[in-house]
Amino acid sequence: MNGAAPQTHPSAGRVSCSRLALSGRQRTLLTAALAALALGVIVAAGVLLPDTRLATDLGARNQAPSLANPFGTDWLGRDMLTRTARGLTTSLALGMAAASVSALLALALGMAAATLGKAADAAVSWLIDLFLSVPHIVLLILISFAFGGGARGVIIGIVLTHWPALARIIRAEILALRGSEFVRVSRRLGRSNLHIATRHMFPHVFPQFLVGLILLFPHAILHEAAVTFLGFGLPPHEPAVGIILAEAMMHLSTGRWWLALFPGLALLAMVRAFDILGDNTRALLDPRTAHE
Amino acid sequence: MSLEARAVGFRYGSGPWVFRKFDITVGAGEMVGLLGPSGCGKTTLARLLAGHEDPREGRVLFDGAALPRAGYCPVQLVSQHPEHAVNPRWRMRDIMCEGWSMAEDTMEMLSIQPEWLDRYPSELSGGEIQRFCVARTLSPSTRILIADEMTTMLDAITQAQLWRAVRETVDQRGLGVLVVSHERALIDALCDRTVALEAADAPEP
Numbered sequence: 001m002n003g004a005a006p007q008t009h010p011s012a013g014r015v016s017c018s019r020l021a022l023s024g025r026q027r028t029l030l031t032a033a034l035a036a037l038a039l040g041v042i043v044a045a046g047v048l049l050p051d052t053r054l055a056t057d058l059g060a061r062n063q064a065p066s067l068a069n070p071f072g073t074d075w076l077g078r079d080m081l082t083r084t085a086r087g088l089t090t091s092l093a094l095g096m097a098a099a100s101v102s103a104l105l106a107l108a109l110g111m112a113a114a115t116l117g118k119a120a121d122a123a124v125s126w127l128i129d130l131f132l133s134v135p136h137i138v139l140l141i142l143i144s145f146a147f148g149g150g151a152r153g154v155i156i157g158i159v160l161t162h163w164p165a166l167a168r169i170i171r172a173e174i175l176a177l178r179g180s181e182f183v184r185v186s187r188r189l190g191r192s193n194l195h196i197a198t199r200h201m202f203p204h205v206f207p208q209f210l211v212g213l214i215l216l217f218p219h220a221i222l223h224e225a226a227v228t229f230l231g232f233g234l235p236p237h238e239p240a241v242g243i244i245l246a247e248a249m250m251h252l253s254t255g256r257w258w259l260a261l262f263p264g265l266a267l268l269a270m271v272r273a274f275d276i277l278g279d280n281t282r283a284l285l286d287p288r289t290a291h292e
Numbered sequence: 293m294s295l296e297a298r299a300v301g302f303r304y305g306s307g308p309w310v311f312r313k314f315d316i317t318v319g320a321g322e323m324v325g326l327l328g329p330s331g332c333g334k335t336t337l338a339r340l341l342a343g344h345e346d347p348r349e350g351r352v353l354f355d356g357a358a359l360p361r362a363g364y365c366p367v368q369l370v371s372q373h374p375e376h377a378v379n380p381r382w383r384m385r386d387i388m389c390e391g392w393s394m395a396e397d398t399m400e401m402l403s404i405q406p407e408w409l410d411r412y413p414s415e416l417s418g419g420e421i422q423r424f425c426v427a428r429t430l431s432p433s434t435r436i437l438i439a440d441e442m443t444t445m446l447d448a449i450t451q452a453q454l455w456r457a458v459r460e461t462v463d464q465r466g467l468g469v470l471v472v473s474h475e476r477a478l479i480d481a482l483c484d485r486t487v488a489l490e491a492a493d494a495p496e497p
Contacts, residue, residue: 185377200379
């Protein structure tokens with residue numbers, strides 16, 4: 001039986017590698033936690049940085065990044081780090097409000113399409129196609145403009161333009177569930193439609209709903225910034241990233257690169273953090289990848 | 293009290309008929325075998341009889357009336373694939389109690405271990421889940437049980453235990469059972485009489 005000696009257990013190599021080696025699940029959790037932490041830091045900075053740093057200080061105008069002002073100062077001597085943090089916090093709040101309402105709308109319409117019969121399904125599917133066939137940003141500008149701009153206009157615009165993709169996913173999930181055997185069995189065991197919807201269907205679509213919601217945030221934030229940048233969103237006195245970037249455009253040609261670079265990078269970092277959070281949440285919730 | 297199918301026929305969409313003009317009756321306290329080769333429509337017929345699907349022609353009657361649309365259906369179906377018949381996100385305790393609050397002797401009769409109750413379906417074997425699926429349908433409100441290849445995938449011991457439990461229920465309170473199988477030996481051993489299902493005529497070219 002000595003001939004069996006060279007055979008080693010398949011996992012032997014991995015075990016001896018490192019004690020710090022994390023399982024896939026732990027790595028996913030860690031990444032998600034780091035992304036959440038990054039978002040927490042942005043919010044904390046927006047709330048904790050003092051108002052005095054936003055005061056006009058004509059003695060400290062147009063300063064390049066330094067230790068005192070890591071993101072530099074603008075043409076009125078305001079600290080760009082504080083302005084960026086405030087702007088991102090505003091974007092985050094707007095994005096959360098808009099994405100949450102949009103996701104709830106998607107859930108309601110998706111469930112209605114799948115459970116209320118053919119006419120409802122046709123109507124909702126038609127609406128989904130209609131909204132998906134027009135470019136987001138055009139529709140968003142029109143809706144935002146029609147509702148008078150400002151935070152309200154932007155939120156309504158984002159809510160009305162971002163639900164179709166998630167609604168389509170939820171509709172498809174529920175259609176598949178309706179035909180599944182355990183739902184048929186439940187019905188023959190005398191259970192009501194309400195019981196089937198709340199106990200069988202909702203728990204099944206909840207992970208999709210949650211991941212869809214998290215992945216809606218970056219969309220909502222980017223579109224808020226875009227609409228505001230184009231002048232159809234928040235008014236200029238609100239501390240929004242879109243406003244900061246639009247103002248910075250006027251000063252780019254004069255060599256003040258820091259006015260646009262840092263707020264732009266911070267916006268990208270926040271959007272990416274949400275993307276990572278969403279993808280990792282999906283990996284954790286999906287039974288096929290949850291144990292990897 | 294009996295379950296009766298009168299001249300039922302079924303086809304998917306406008307495809308060829310799976311079967312037509314088929315009659316069958318299952319009475320209280322009897323075990324009837326339904327034999328037929330693979331693909332002849334046994335499972336489809338079982339689903340029609342249990343009300344999971346509507347026949348395209350003919351009628352399925354329980355005590356002379358159509359099967360109830362809502363509420364507990366007196367005709368219950370146990371299918372071949374237990375893992376599809378349970379919600380993968382539920383614990384076995386909830387699955388078992390979905391139809392009725394089960395008596396302990398039913399659990400004993402089917403050798404369901406108490407420690408299985410807190411597990412998820414993915415943590416049990418097919419045979420173990422199938423015991424729950426059978427237990428779930430043996431409520432006193434069930435008058436007819438359709439067992440569609442109920443034990444085909446299971447080992448011999450589990451098969452014997454499940455059929456003994458069903459037989460006991462038949463003898464005790466007059467449950468009627470339709471045993472759907474392609475195994476003649478099983479049906480000969482269990483059933484009082486046998487009905488053969490033959491596929492409809494070959495589809496027109």
